[in-house]
Amino acid sequence: MEKLTQQEQVRRQKMQDLIDMGIDPFGSRYDRTSNSGIIKSSYEDKTKEELDELQVTVKIAGRIMTKRRQGKAGFMNIQDREGQIQIYVRKDEIGDDQYEIFKKNDIGDIVGIEGTVMKTDHGQLSVRAKNYTHLSKSLRPLPEKFHGLTDVEERFRRRYVDLIMNPEAKHIALTRPKIIRAIQHYLDGQGLVEVETPVMQPILGGASARPFVTHHNTLNMDFYLRIATELPLKRLIVGGLEGVYEIGRLFRNEGMDAMHNPEFTTVEAYVAYSDLHGMMDLIEGLFDSVANEVLGTTDITYQGTQLSLKAPFKRIHMVDAIKEACGVDFWQDMSYEEAVKLAEEHDIEVEKIHNTVGHIINLFFEKYVEETIVQPTFVYGHPTSISPLAKKNKKDPRFADRYELFICGHEYANAFSELNDPIDQRERFEKQLELRELGDDEANEVDTDYVEALEYGLPPTGGVGLGIDRFVMLLTDQRTIREVLLFPHMKNLGDSNKKAQVKKPVESAPVKVDFSNVKIEPIFTDMVDFETFSKSDFRAVKVLACEAVEKSKKLLKFTLDDGQRKDRVILSGIHEYYEPEELVGKTAIAIVNLPPRKMMGINSEGMLISAVHEENGHEGLNLLMVDDNIPAGAKLY
Known part of the structure; x- marks a missing residue:
């Protein structure tokens, strides 16, 4: 049986007191006419005398955050989604019974207040209570300094308490959907159609990542939780929808850190008759439009760095960026062996799966360039060997018509001139199979249905994917992805999520470890x-x-x-x-x-x-x- 603290015992007794008074401690429907935000925006500029004359009546509800009582009167602050507002409670105005409820209410309880808008003698906007309604009893006390906990992971584990106590957490939670709506407004305005594609997919493709696998009992088939939405969306371009986008969850069975969560959200967009440069224009316009709609400016500060999201962004070829950073010139033709030797000279580890010059070029970029980029920059011209779904560049087929957008050392978007040659696409899928055989479990599988779709004809197409979680981090100035996810994945704590044991556990004998092999x-x-x-x-x-x-x-x-x-x-x-x-x-x-x-x-x-x-x-x-x-x-x- 759960052991209660003294405060929890007191609160349960107060719950019983409410029941004895005929009050349901967990209340029922309460129809509000206003909230703290509306009251402040409508009446903050009014004087005390003007409000006394207006006699504006409101019905609001919220959680008690502070409370102080002196004899037959008291003040408390209640909090709703828009913020906090002070409530002035007088026994001679709400009556003995309701004042007794006010006395028994604790910080954390939820109440409904009907009253008139007023200002105190000190000029604080308040509501003078005329009717006081108990709505829900809080059986656990709120932490006094929750935002200051040294174990910040506790905030993520108990996000519901974090949202109560931490205004910044609530601000992020409310800003994120505004950002998503602004993305939809912009892409809709560009003539794109929002669509939905399956989360469970029979073929692993569209990106390089380790998947989650599940089993469909009726079909008796294994499915992957999608690691990208790319291939279904391009099938829709083949079908003639011409411009589509999807905002959806992706799942990658990989590590967690400040920038990664196994379950995350992206927007992918594909536009017929466009290309790599069209996708640069699209993303520049999106950043500009969303920042202005949500923040009212394109000049932002991210982790102490001043950034401009105003178009146009800097554009640089990957090979030029490497040459500027460390002097190595990959424009020159070189063998794989020569590239490996260059990597060794620059203390770059080459693994078995790095089996082309292109892979080594990418390793140089990651070591010497990626973390040095601060202002929004399109890095284009990735090696073809690491870009299985992008078109080869006509002038130099060693490189693909692909870009990544980097800001403050992190990738935000990835775009291609989409590969629409079915013969070339099949060959690249087969090369990905070679990587799987070398131990790269993130390499794509051969999607024969997608190749067949290309054989019907995919028009020249530009495509782009943008990580929404990182975009929200950027616009809300957050360092870790967990701050912008309401419920980030966390490791279980002890037995907190295990079912109760019915049987008394039996002491097991020490485990004997077999070292024979x-x-x-x-x-x-x-x-x-x-x-x-x-x-x-x-x-x-x-x-x-x-x-x-x-x-x-x-x-x-x-x-x-x-x-x-x-x-x-x-x-x-x-x-x-x-x-x-x-x-x-x-x-x-x-x-x-x-x-x-x-x-x-x-x-x-x-x-x-x-x-x-x-x-x-x-x-x-x-x-x-x-x-x-x-x-x-x-x-x-």
């Missing part, structure tokens, strides 16, 4: 002298934050407390074995006196210690985690 590296035969070994500084470190490194499947970025600093950053290639959120708060071991090494453009200041082995032909890894009672900075001997 485990292989370990041979112990080194070369000896190291004690003086050399003692130069390695091993320390206990506390994991303050952990997030996936964008564009990397392996790397996690740790922010660590090493006993002297709380901002030590170490990158570790263990994402295959751990999700970042499960490591926050853990105590690990690190070597802290290694020279910094740049990885994916980030300086890694040391190395976390892991134990590795081989089991049944696969590498196993365990991050070395120790007792949390060990303080940060404790040295290992």
Whole structure:
């Protein structure tokens, strides 16, 4: 049985008191005639005397946020969606019975007030209560300083409380739908038709991502939750709709960090007889229009940086951007081996799936250019080998007619001159299959029905996808995606979401681990002298934050407390074995006196210690985690 705090016990007793008075503690319908926002906008400029003469009667409702009572009168602030307004309550105006309800109400209770608009002697706009109605009892007390909790994740877990206590959270929640409506207004005005396409899809395509898989029992088929809306929308262009867009949820079974959530929202648009440059014009116009409609300006501040969303945006070829940043010229013809050698010289890790010059060009861009872009910039001319759905550039078929829009080091939109040659499209799908065989589980599958659709004829078409969550972050100046999602995905806390156990749990015997199939590296035969070994500084470190490194499947970025600093950053290639959120708060071991090494453009200041082995032909890894009672900075001997 749930153990109640003293405050919760008191509130339950007050609930019973209301019942004894014949009052339903959880109320019924209450018809309002106004709210705090309307009252303020209509009467804030009136004087006390003018309001006394007008005698404006309103019916409002809201949650009690503050309350103070002196004898036979009292004040309280109630909060509705538009904000807060003060209520003046007098016993001689609402009567003994209603005043008794007012006395028993707690902060957090929801009430209805019928009364007249007034101003106090100090000039504060208020409502003088004439009828006081209890509507709902709050059985839990509101936190006093909820917005100041050090564990900010609690805000996301209990978003309902966050919305009550944090005006900024409510502002974001109300601004997001305004942004979506403004996107619809703009695209509708461009002559596009809003459509809906299936969330469950039998073929993985339209993007490169790891999917969620579900099973349809009646059809006895596995389906993917869509990772993109692209291919169904382009089928509609084949069908003659000419201009379509869809605002919808996508699902990618990947890591979570400041910019990524497994479930997210995008808008994708496709326009017949357009191209890459038409999509640049479309997105520039969209940013300009939406910013003006929602914010009234295109000049914004994002995380302390002044940005202009006014068209036109800067446009630069990917190869030119790389050359400007590090001097490497990929306009020159080169073999794959030459490109790999260049990558090695620039400390860029090339994996097995990076099997073309184009993949290596993209690695250079990610390391040297991406994070340096601040103002809105269209980067175009991506290698064809990493753009399976985009047209090859006529002048240089090594590169595709594709762009990505970058702002403050992050991608916001991705656009193509859409590939409409069915023969070329089939060949590219087959190349994607080769990548799957090399271990790239994000590569596209062959969608033969889509190729067949292209064989009926897709007109020259431009297409673009825009991440709505990131766009909302930009326009509301939020650093993390979780701030703009009402219910971001969170890891379960303990047993809070598990069903109650009916049977008494039986103590299980210690689990016996089978190590018979485990292989370990041979112990080194070369000896190291004690003086050399003692130069390695091993320390206990506390994991303050952990997030996936964008564009990397392996790397996690740790922010660590090493006993002297709380901002030590170490990158570790263990994402295959751990999700970042499960490591926050853990105590690990690190070597802290290694020279910094740049990885994916980030300086890694040391190395976390892991134990590795081989089991049944696969590498196993365990991050070395120790007792949390060990303080940060404790040295290992």
